[in-house]
Amino acid sequence: MASRKLSKLAAASLALAGLLGSPAIAQSPTYGVGRTPTAEELRRMDISISHTGDELPAGNGNAKEGAQLYVQKACVGCHGVTGLGGMAPQLRSKLAPELPVWKKERILPLRSPYATVVWDYINRGMPLGLEGTLTPNEVYSLTAYLLFLNNVIPEDMVLNRENLPKVKMPIGDEFGKPHDYKRNSPRLEGYPY
Helix, strand or coil, X not given: CHHHHHHHHHHHHHHHHHHHHHHHHHCCCCCCCCCCCCHHHHHHHXXXXXXXXXXXXXXXXXXXXXXXXXXXXCHHHHHCCCCCCCCCCCCCCCCCCCCCXXXXXXXXXXHCCCHHHHHHHHHHHCCCCCCCCCCHHHHHHHHHHHHHHCCCCCCCCCEECCCHHHCCCCCXXXXXXXXXXXXXXXXXXXXCC
């Protein structure tokens, strides 16, 4: 009876050691899974655009071109003919322009702290199902169209990598900024835990 318990304990210990040791084996260089990405693969994945716009590609576009692309690329199917009424999020506000931005709906071209965020989102995520297929000129044009729809820029303004980061966004400095964290202090002012 004691030997039976001992053999069960030994089997359980062996199984536990195998489970705990498997991650180390899986990460060893001889495991044979994966490879180091090439410089070209890394370059294609590095598509983030900062608020300064340093990473923006060459190109340009205006709202008139963007309005044509909005129809051609079938944006109207998801967002509605004028950026309203589709099943996807609204692209312009229905509310009075004099209302503060936080009183309006959650609309990317209104609540984005930087115009480069709008460009980056269109570049990465649109059109749905064909993400990443738009050319830089198309992205500049669609960005200009959305900013024009929301009265951020005039219709004839041509956006490019030099002036896009300088566009003054409606939210101004009212966007949510991370608070200063101090060790062992509450996460937010008035936060009880």
